[in-house]
Amino acid sequence: KNEVEQSPQNLTAQEGEFITINCSYSVGISALHWLQQHPGGGIVSLFMLSSGKKKHGRLIATINIQEKHSSLHITASHPRDSAVYICAVDTGTASKLTFGTGTRLQVTL
Amino acid sequence: NAGVTQTPKFRILKIGQSMTLQCTQDMNHNYMYWYRQDPGMGLKLIYYSVGAGITDKGEVPNGYNVSRSTTEDFPLRLELAAPSQTSVYFCASSRPRSSYNEQFFGPGTRLTVL
Numbered sequence: 001k002n003e004v005e006q007s008p009q010n011l012t013a014q015e016g017e018f019i020t021i022n023c024s025y026s027v028g029i030s031a032l033h034w035l036q037q038h039p040g041g042g043i044v045s046l047f048m049l050s051s052g053k054k055k056h057g058r059l060i061a062t063i064n065i066q067e068k069h070s071s072l073h074i075t076a077s078h079p080r081d082s083a084v085y086i087c088a089v090d091t092g093t094a095s096k097l098t099f100g101t102g103t104r105l106q107v108t109l
Numbered sequence: 110n111a112g113v114t115q116t117p118k119f120r121i122l123k124i125g126q127s128m129t130l131q132c133t134q135d136m137n138h139n140y141m142y143w144y145r146q147d148p149g150m151g152l153k154l155i156y157y158s159v160g161a162g163i164t165d166k167g168e169v170p171n172g173y174n175v176s177r178s179t180t181e182d183f184p185l186r187l188e189l190a191a192p193s194q195t196s197v198y199f200c201a202s203s204r205p206r207s208s209y210n211e212q213f214f215g216p217g218t219r220l221t222v223l
Contacts, residue, residue, distance in 0.1 A: 004151070033212070043199060043214040086151070094159050095140055095203055096167065097212065099151035 003027050006087050006100035013107050019074040021103045023087030026068065030092035034061050034072050037084040037102065046072070046085075077107045110135050115200050115215035122190040122222045130185040130218050132200030140203045141183040142212070143167075143175065145196040152199065158183055159205070190222045 005024045013019050023032070034046040047054050047061040049070065054061050058077075063070040074081055084104050088097040116131045134141065139160045144152040154167030158177040172194055174186040183202075187194060200215040 002151070041197065041217050041219075043217075045211045045213070048211055088152075094157055094165075095205060095212070096142070096154055096157060097152075099153075101149065101151045 002100070003098050004087055004089055004100040006085075006103050008103060009101070011103055011105045013077050013105070015078055015107055015109050017077050017107075019077050019081075019105065019107075021072045021085050021087075021105070023070045023072070023100055024068060025070075025087075025089045025098075027089065027091055027098070029089040031090040032063055032070050033088040033090065033097060034070075035086040035088060037086060039083065043086070048090075074105075077105075079107045079109060082106050112136065113200055113202055113213050113215035115198075115218050117218060118216065119219045120221070122187075122220065124190060124192065124222060126190050127186070127188050128190070128220075130187070130198055130200075130220075132183045132185065132215060133181050134183075134200075134202040134213070135181065136202060136204070136213065137180060138202035138204045138213070139180065140205050141177065142201045142203075143173070143183070143185045144199045144201065145169065146199060146217075147196050155185065155198075187220075192222050194220065195222045196220060 031050045049063040058075045060073040084102040086102045087100040113134045142157045143155040153169045156175040158164045198218045201212045203212045
């Protein structure tokens, strides 16, 4: 069993829909990261969470440490949100990350 | 700032050849990492470094070597390339002990071993 599990693996939405991507982990962590990988391959950091909730524009990330679960929400989705969204956990040693396999999101008009 | 840069972007190797993937960051980050990404799999840590002169193995170090002679550079060496090393390689860096320990990724190197 992977230490970081994401669901769903693939997601298709219509423009304007509210999207939720889930991440569950089985190890103790110091922080959880949400990353975005564009179709061209580049990876950018969206959020780092150690508790609670963070918001940036139309993106919201939440984490429940007790339940070892995090969600990434996208409000009013747009085709430019089409990408792979990756959850990763920092176990605290040298800030090394363990990654989920990603959720491929496609937003259509 | 250029951030994290990697060269080359693409490379095709024959089985048994060697090569070095270059990674440089200009953010004065102490921590640097090498990951590989295979289709359908999450990124896997190959090697990491917490500062110049200090390196350590990650999850999948076999077939690779690294060095860290300066804060800026963290090259990854492939000796005797094998088809199993066909992958996309990402270098990343971060600043430790900050309130927002974001990792910054390079653009990746797509390597094919034939």
